[in-house]
Amino acid sequence: MSRLKSGLAMLVIAVVAVVGVGCSSPDEGQNSAPVQINLPDGRSVTVNGTPKRIVTLGGQWTDVALSFGVTPVGYYDGIKLQSGTTPPWFGDKLNDVPLLNPNEEIVAEVAKLKPDLILAPGFASMAGGFEALAKLAPTIDKISGEQIDPWQDMVTLMGTILHQPDKAKEIINGVDEKISSIKEEYPGLEGKTYAFAYIYGSDQISVLGDESDGAAKLFSSLGLKIAPRLVRESTKTGQPRIQISAENLPWLNADLLVIAASTPQLQKRFEGLPGYKNLSSSKKGANSMLSTVQITGLNEPSPNSIPFAFDQMKPALAAASQK
The missing domain is CATH 3.40.50.1980 (Nitrogenase molybdenum iron protein domain)
Structure with a gap:
């Protein structure tokens, strides 16, 4: 199991890959190993396998997913809802993806998408709603004690969840070089x-x-x-x-x-x-x-x-x- 622990300042990553006894190769075992994330609010979330149907309820997570070549099955973006304008850095990758509105029946809408991972920063304060989301799939709220989660930590976490740590480093290095x-x-x-x-x-x-x-x-x-x-x-x-x-x-x-x-x-x-x-x-x-x-x-x-x-x-x- 890979374990991720969120500190107050930043996400601290300690990857301990444990491949059980079986017939899978080490690579196969690592690509399907559960990932445990210990969050600042005291919750522990376990993601099994590699998620295929990710819902991103925040612009940062949407962009992080797209950076890995993963198109979410549904997303929420406050700027898009308010202005009608899709952030240009998303390109046209979300043209056919449902835009979710938290002011409506968002839990029901997310449920229709059959997610296997929900990334929902800031939704923990949604009375009853966050618990309902968490029943649909592993749900991750904020990963740090900061007002806005550090993008590098989000990329690193996504890389661990998707079992693509090298891709995460590549993304971070690319931005740093810019x-x-x-x-x-x-x-x-x-x-x-x-x-x-x-x-x-x-x-x-x-x-x-x-x-x-x-x-x-x-x-x-x-x-x-x-x-x-x-x-x-x-x-x-x-x-x-x-x-x-x-x-x-x-x-x-x-x-x-x-x-x-x-x-x-x-x-x-x-x-x-x-x-x-x-x-x-x-x-x-x-x-x-x-x-x-x-x-x-x-x-x-x-x-x-x-x-x-x-x-x-x-x-x-x-x-x-x-x-």
Whole structure:
């Protein structure tokens, strides 16, 4: 049996393949060996054999599955439901796959798909629903104590469940190489500051202030650091993302500004605010205004969303890297 144990910070993997006495070869035995996952909530989930009918109730897991060449039999994606737009990093691989809506009879809909594995981050709080899902097939909620599960841990876990650990390493290395190539292309980013924000109301802006956040780790991999004022406010409030009003616009002063608005009207209003043109990033041409779909690729990073999002940001990254 392969055993996986989730720690508070990251998924810790200790693979102990035990092939029982029988007529199967070692390779066959390993490919069918059960995998036990010990989750942060105290539950232990065992996956027998290699799953063939996987349901992914979260964009990160959907992308991880697709990275392994596995098309889920059903999936939930919040951005797709809200905007009607499929994240572009999925390509056309989900065109014929049912999109599940958690506001409807999701347990019944999942049951129709006859899954042998359900990946459902964040669904543990669904009253009665999570237990019902768990009766259909092995069901995995969050695999870490972090707000957003680290994508590398998700890939590693999927590789273990599918008995493809080498493929998992290949996927992770591929993303790391992409990040390294961007860092090499823009060495001037080292030590520069950034602000990462989302405008969701006429006077409501959510801003990242915690360096341990999943999105922050991506920026850190490029040598960037959160603007000090935002870190101080996050530390003071104890919140990884702080809420500010338009009058606090100067708090976003940094070498790079990466931001999205929930509507085009809010974006236009934001760009017309007094002081917007005085931001360091505005003067350098280092503002990256992303769509809600695009910024999700950073907020919920996954193997294909990371390269996509960074490619959208390249003009701003180039400007920010200048002295």
